[in-house]
Amino acid sequence: MSTTSAAGKRAQAKIEYDAFLAVCPSRKLLERVSDKWVTLILAALGSGPDCQGGPRPMRYSELSRLLAGVSQKMLTQTLRALERDGLVSRTVTPTVPVTVTYELTALGLSLHETMRTLKRWAESHMDQVLASRAHHDRAAQSE
Amino acid sequence: MSTTSAAGKRAQAKIEYDAFLAVCPSRKLLERVSDKWVTLILAALGSGPDCQGGPRPMRYSELSRLLAGVSQKMLTQTLRALERDGLVSRTVTPTVPVTVTYELTALGLSLHETMRTLKRWAESHMDQVLASRAHHDRAAQSE
DNA sequence: CAGTATCCAGCTAGATACTG
DNA sequence: CAGTATCTAGCTGGATACTG
Numbered sequence: 001m002s003t004t005s006a007a008g009k010r011a012q013a014k015i016e017y018d019a020f021l022a023v024c025p026s027r028k029l030l031e032r033v034s035d036k037w038v039t040l041i042l043a044a045l046g047s048g049p050d051c052q053g054g055p056r057p058m059r060y061s062e063l064s065r066l067l068a069g070v071s072q073k074m075l076t077q078t079l080r081a082l083e084r085d086g087l088v089s090r091t092v093t094p095t096v097p098v099t100v101t102y103e104l105t106a107l108g109l110s111l112h113e114t115m116r117t118l119k120r121w122a123e124s125h126m127d128q129v130l131a132s133r134a135h136h137d138r139a140a141q142s143e
Numbered sequence: 144m145s146t147t148s149a150a151g152k153r154a155q156a157k158i159e160y161d162a163f164l165a166v167c168p169s170r171k172l173l174e175r176v177s178d179k180w181v182t183l184i185l186a187a188l189g190s191g192p193d194c195q196g197g198p199r200p201m202r203y204s205e206l207s208r209l210l211a212g213v214s215q216k217m218l219t220q221t222l223r224a225l226e227r228d229g230l231v232s233r234t235v236t237p238t239v240p241v242t243v244t245y246e247l248t249a250l251g252l253s254l255h256e257t258m259r260t261l262k263r264w265a266e267s268h269m270d271q272v273l274a275s276r277a278h279h280d281r282a283a284q285s286e
Numbered sequence: 287c288a289g290t291a292t293c294c295a296g297c298t299a300g301a302t303a304c305t306g
Numbered sequence: 307c308a309g310t311a312t313c314t315a316g317c318t319g320g321a322t323a324c325t326g
Contacts, residue, residue: 025269030177069164099287122172129250133229219309289325299317
């Protein structure tokens with residue numbers, strides 16, 4: 001069945017668009033970065049536990065304590081993903097019990113720097129967004 | 144029951160951390176931006192249908208055609224959210240049938256500009272990430 | 287300490303059908 | 307044309323229990 005119908009063309013366009021998105025670098029980056037814990041881990045490793053100061057390695061338990069909301073499952077899963085992507089390095093020291101530290105790689109550090117651009121936008125513009133949101137909701141309220 | 148036990152302190156820390164995240168501007172921005180269709184609509188309205196050239200208003204059907212993968216539900220839902228946040232403006236022209244155009248606001252445009260920073264990072268570094276990922280997977284394969 | 291394994295509730299987003 | 311309404315499958319992520 002060749003795709004000559006309108007529905008067929010739409011389906012075809014969708015498949016092609018999906019294929020385009022699958023190779024789009026920006027989209028891949030967003031998929032990695034838009035994870036809740038990814039950015040928080042990046043920030044923790046990139047700015048230290050107090051969110052100011054330089055990047056420094058941190059232990060699993062230290063991260064776990066700092067990101068108080070994270071489950072073990074998600075922390076491990078996220079760290080593994082970041083390691084796989086070359087953004088974070090994992091170092092095991094065979095003490096008893098074992099010591100594991102995580103640290104941003106050069107690549108991870110450069111991504112962290114880039115993310116700070118977003119942070120700056122958020123800090124200077126999110127109040128506007130929030131104001132607009134509140135205004136919009138108030139208008140809807142009094143209908 | 145006061146939180147004096149270790150488990151209680153952990154639970155307390157988690158609640159406080161959640162509260163912190165709830166007011167963190169960066170987090171709020173990420174929550175908005177990390178939606179699949181948000182960035183694509185921002186890009187469409189900000190760079191035109193051919194992804195090069197300046198921002199320009201687009202009609203609902205035009206967006207629908209350009210973002211071939213989007214469902215009507217998600218397109219409408221996303222546009223409404225962007226409008227609520229003051230990033231996109233919606234204009235209805237009472238022709239027959241009705242014509243609706245969407246356009247980036249100044250705020251939306253400034254966010255779009257910021258997002259291009261991420262795009263640039265993706266274009267120059269995602270190949271490294273992908274290479275690391277492939278390398279990692281190959282190593283796991285031959286275990 | 288630093289994980290792994292399993293189960294499942296909740297939310298999201300797609301498909302589908304209908305409308306001013 | 308530009309939506310709204312509804313249903314549901316599938317995935318995500320949290321809770322929980324166990325381990326080298």
